[in-house]
Amino acid sequence: MPSSYFRLSHHPRSTSPHHGRCPKGDFVMADFARVKALAFDYYGTIADKQALAAEIDERFPGQGAAFAKLWFAQIQRYCFQVGQMERHITWDELTIAGFNFACADMGLEVPHVLRDQWIKADTRLPVYPEVPEALARLATRFGLYVLSMATPWMIEKSQANAGIAEYFKDVISAEPHKVYKPGRAAYEVGQREIGVAVEELGFVSGNAFDVIGAANFGYPTIWVRRYGQALDELGQEPDLVVKNLKEMAEALGT
Template identity: 35%
Template structure:
């Protein structure tokens, strides 16, 4: 059965999660951040994901915006930047308007031109996703933004992937799921989706039960995959 529905993870897949720290570091008066922004961005992302998994396992859910703040606070302290309230506020403001990767608008427009449904499925809270989609100008090429907040648990819980069929009335085999997170692509493959892992860093494939069906270096080739 051909794919009818293309679902994308948001952070790190459509939106560049390093952009907030990178852009803040380029602003006047960035100080120490100018030298440490890459390390800060990496630890911020790692802690953000780690907190989502730990909260899912322990049943102590909080929305992704809270996790984003908690992860930033840890990272600022780890890199000797805690205590700078203005920097913290600026980084969080920039996270609400993350840049999309350059190939994203054209790729999504190509999928829509073929009559395919397109949507985001993300750990992000609705407000976060709305801000990112709006600032990137992607509203016209996305049919919906599905947030884990409707089920109260983070990926890779199966209840999250269930949201796709509930929204679009499609079987798992009709879905192409795209993520930059290897664990997310693996879990979605185990669920029954056809998956594409956007492996921007050239990392090894995760040793997990599911395996991505396609491994790409960016999103440009998504419309060319022989799944439609």
């Protein structure tokens, strides 16, 4: 078993005898024995959001990566804020608001035509290189779903463009229900629409806040830690940490 993926301690809901921090390479298959389906976050987990940086660089040389990162982070922040304020602002509106914030913060002037072009890039972003093969393997054992906050049609078009739509049973978004992650109601949407028990639905994300939110709801969780980023210290930990979906497929025995 490759040493690059490892199992962390369970979050407080667990009563597993294996509770506690485990060294790299120590993975307990029984943790996922009851899992029947996997729900994936999409952007930053399957689709490479940072790939937009190269396109932005063509207009603003050397600033694409910083702009793309700030834009995506600001959308997440707005989701948190509107959730706490118990208001609903659509995903499309939050995307534009996040874009405008990034422009103002970095002192960039972007025409609306170009802004709309970059927003629509979400439908043509590349998936990470290992994704198609890994999804094909995982689909032999699990029902695969997307559980996102983004507009469903954008994800479906992105899947079609990337040639991975066949592996997913459904695209589920919390946005039409007027809730956003990491609120519990957003994760409840997935369980309700997929129709399995909490412990039967594994949640997969490349975003630490998302993994923590799903763990807090009660899902078995897998964190795709592509960039070696730190985990937020909020008392919740993923059940499995991997560098990419290929390692995840190997760890789950597919």
